[in-house]
């Protein structure tokens with residue numbers, strides 16, 4: 343598939359489908375982008391597993407960190423990669439050795455490795471590259487607009503309120 | 519909707535404005551509140567740490583203002599926007615984020631007189647040094663670049679001279695100099711021209727004018743084009759260095775291609791404080807819904823009035839880029855194909871005295887220091903908006919003694935012409 347541009351429906355489908363997300367390269371530093379993503383995805387109800395050998399056995403944003411993908415004790419639906427584009431290939435190969443296979447490989451903003459993407463797609467694994475799941479979630483649910491950021495979504499359907507104040511969920515639009 | 523890219527008129531009405539999540543209100547609610555309750559301390563901490571999206575306090579964000587921001591970002595083709603209290607507050611916010619004391623920026627010498635004042639005086643006291651150039655002179659622009667240059671600033675269509683900037687040419691110079699190009703798009707509006715498409719990195723507006731469109735609310739906005747690589751540049755520490763305000767966060771790394779708008783908000787607006795009122799944001803966002811219709815009518819009326827003035831024997835000259843005789847007509851056809859805006863100047867025979875007499879004699883056209891109202895407006899810049907400038911600066915800015923500025927409204931054009939006709943007869 344073409345990875346220059348993704349339909350909103352493709353991204354929405356992924357964020358709707360996955361439950362357990364491994365974040366490879368998650369940082370314990372609370373001002374790093376990877377920490378933000380872990381924290382945000384937890385707040386949206388995902389079961390997040392930070393993966394970072396340096397932090398193995400310690401908690402990041404309140405959840406236990408695994409040393410590697412192979413060390414995770416439950417099936418992983420999506421592997422989110424916070425490594426540079428070259429290193430992404432090794433992570434994808436590791437992910438493709440998991441049993442069961444993850445449903446989705448996601449590479450962060452500025453991370454893209456087309457060869458690794460082809461390996462994953464050959465095994466029926468969906469791929470997203472050069473995107474941030476936090477930004478995509480916030481864009482599709484409407485929260486990102488509060489920061490003045492263009493969501494590129496227009497809709498006559500009201501956003502879906504989650505429990506508490508100022509929390510939107512992803513299924514803003516009724517399915518046709 | 520599917521992934522169809524909506525058209526400009528659709529965006530003007532819908533961008534940013536889904537039905538209200540709490541009530542289903544279909545018009546944008548006016549969230550006239552200073553503060554927003556937290557669920558718990560964890561949510562509060564995440565919001566203060568910029569880890570979650572949400573509103574804390576209206577000086578920083580507000581859901582009504584956010585609709586305006588998303589709408590203008592969409593119309594300009596930017597990644598994000600920050601609405602503030604006025605056009606001048608927008609300019610202050612942009613330069614506060616880009617400049618350190620001792621830095622320079624290059625600005626067109628044909629700006630709105632208030633911008634010339636702001637750059638010459640207020641900004642100098644912050645140690646931000648403006649270098650004026652004629653943006654039509656590519657060689658002079660290149661010569662003005664120094665190792666202290668951090669930005670280039672111009673208007674797409676200048677107030678009041680009616681000069682059209684060759685944005686692509688200026689953007690090329692900015693790129694070669696490694697600095698962002700900032701375009702004040704107040705007079706053109708994104709309906710007529712979208713500067714980011716021609717290489718601008720940042721767009722600012724006085725929303726007070728055609729965007730709001732009804733002369734009822736002050737406002738300004740900063741639009742982030744998402745095009746400038748702050749990390750690679752390394753010359754903009756507000757974006758590329760760890761920020762002590764946020765425990766060492768690097769904003770360009772965390773917020774990617776909308777980091778500039780975020781920096782202007784969480785460093786600039788948060789500390790400088792020039793927030794727009796949610797009520798003004800509501801009025802302006804509502805005004806923008808009819809921007810395409812209004813702007814076309816403004817332009818059509820302005821062209822008719824300019825053509826009529828050009829043939830009048832008490833008029834020395836008319837400077838309107840929509841006229842075939844105008845020096846900027848070629849640039850206008852490229853950058854403003856739908857119309858050359860509604861603000862232009864003409865020279866009245868009899869100089870300063872005649873100008874003063876003319877503005878005192880109109881009955882429909884209002885004598886006010888404003889532009890971009892639904893009503894037609896008239897002013898004599900030399901005696902009002904530009905009076906603080908030296909004679910040389912006045913002439914350079916297109917505001918010499920004989921100059922009268924019009925902002926043509928959306929009334930019946932025959933009535934506008936009839937009023938000018940009787941007022942010219944008084945001279």
Ligand SMILES: Cc1ncc(COP(=O)(O)O)c(C=O)c1O
Pocket residue numbers: 604605606607630632633673677702704705723724725726727736737738888889
């Ligand atoms: C081109 C232009 N830029 C900026 C401004 C300043 O905007 P404000 O009056 O909203 O501060 C004006 C106001 O006349 C203007 O015409």
